[in-house]
Amino acid sequence: MTRAYNFNAGPAALPLEVLQRAQEELVDYNGIGMSIMEISHRSREYERVNEETQQLFRELLEIPEGYKVLFLQGGASMQFAMVPMNLLRPGTTAAYVDTGSWAKKALAEAKLLGEVQVVASSKDDQYTTIPDLSSLELSEQTAYLHITSNETIGGIQYKSFPDTGDVPLIADMSSDILSRPLDVSRFGLIYAGAQKNLGPSGVTVVIIREDLIQPAEHLPTMLRYSTHADNNSLYNTPPVYSIYMMNLVLQWIKENGGLAAMEKRNEEKAKLIYDVIDGSGGFYRGVAKPEYRSPMNITFRMANEELEKRFVEESQAAGFVGLKGHRSVGGLRASTYNAVPYESCQALQQFMLDFQKRHG
Structure with a gap:
């Protein structure tokens, strides 16, 4: 078998070892006589995968106490709306850094849901740079600061992250999560679609500080972080196979240093x-x-x-x-x-x- 030189931006390359293991387990997962795609998400077998995958995230990213790891659906594009829906309250303003295509998409969704301010932009540099945020000052009415850690289309990346003090720092890390060590404690919320560094498309990871998880009864049930946090990402049927594949990818990262x-x-x-x-x-x-x-x-x-x-x-x-x-x-x-x-x-x-x- 000749493998292509895969430089796709997403869905992207998966480790060959992961694909081969998934192939071996496709028809019969762990000797249960069924594929993992066929089993109940309430079964012990899947609950074990769910827990183990969360734990692998905690271990690899050294996530401190006080954070939840959630497995959601809808991609990062859904998070563009869920973040302001859950965190942007009346009387507050959301701050955004405009670094290119994906930052602009997140910004556009937030504008539909509340007051938004662009506090820095690299538009004048044709989105070839990351703005200097070292002297950034945020008001007490700032609900959060949103950044895109790596712009997949423009090819730029934050080499360091701003100190936002008491203002939660929110990051879309879809295209560089788990590519380098990270101090999670500096963030209020991190989200990432899986289809670049984590596994196949279908699951979105959200790492959220627990104090940011509010009841949000004004929102539809599925759009509340509290719904998924209270139910350990099992409120509805999760994308079982995508999470299983992500589990294998995380194991591969761990085994490779x-x-x-x-x-x-x-x-x-x-x-x-x-x-x-x-x-x-x-x-x-x-x-x-x-x-x-x-x-x-x-x-x-x-x-x-x-x-x-x-x-x-x-x-x-x-x-x-x-x-x-x-x-x-x-x-x-x-x-x-x-x-x-x-x-x-x-x-x-x-x-x-x-x-x-x-x-x-």
């Missing part, structure tokens, strides 16, 4: 490609400013769209998948999430060097 090892490996993988860009004499041009470059999503351009089209076509013929940039911005993008092998990045490095030789 945890988050410190993931960070080191991700930096090494990204460097292979960024070095080609920087050493190409302008043949390849990085989109993000170097100090804000994402190790998860490497964005770059070439002299013209015709050359970029040829790059995509030739890369596909050579077994590479997912190198076309997002439709909203064009260009090229290589997403090098945790599960993308080092060898795939080496292969892309060699392809890029060869392409430049032939077309430079």
Whole structure:
């Protein structure tokens, strides 16, 4: 079997070992004579998976006491609305940092639900940077500050996080969660769609400080964090298979050295490609400013769209998948999430060097 060089931005690469284990267990999970997709979510077998997956998150991220780990549905896009629905109260204002496509989507949803203020933006830099938040001052009426830790489309990442004092810091970490160590205690709420670093699509992880979980009786039942926290993410039928797969991915991360090892490996993988860009004499041009470059999503351009089209076509013929940039911005993008092998990045490095030789 020949595996593609998978650089898709999401749904994205999964560890081969995880896929093989899931394949082995697909028809008969743990000797129960059924697939895990067939069993009741109230069964002991699934409850064990649910608890173990939460515990793996707590262990890998060193989540302190006073936080809940929730498994929800609707993707990060649902969280764009659930966060202000649950946390933005009358008389308060939500603060947002505008860093690009996904930050803008979160901002647009919040504007439908209450008072919102954009406290910093990198729009004037064409979203190639992260704004300096070191002198940011938030009023006592600020309900929370929302950031997008890694912009999948623009290829920029926060290298440090702002100190918000008593104001809860909320982060969409869909595209870089579990890619590096993190001090969870600095955040009020973290959310992430699974389909990039955690597993297949279908489940969204929410890590929320318990004091932010309010009854919120004015909201539909399914849109309250309290509903899911009170029921251990089992209020309704959860996306059982997605959570099972996420469990396997978390085990894989643990077995491969945890988050410190993931960070080191991700930096090494990204460097292979960024070095080609920087050493190409302008043949390849990085989109993000170097100090804000994402190790998860490497964005770059070439002299013209015709050359970029040829790059995509030739890369596909050579077994590479997912190198076309997002439709909203064009260009090229290589997403090098945790599960993308080092060898795939080496292969892309060699392809890029060869392409430049032939077309430079």
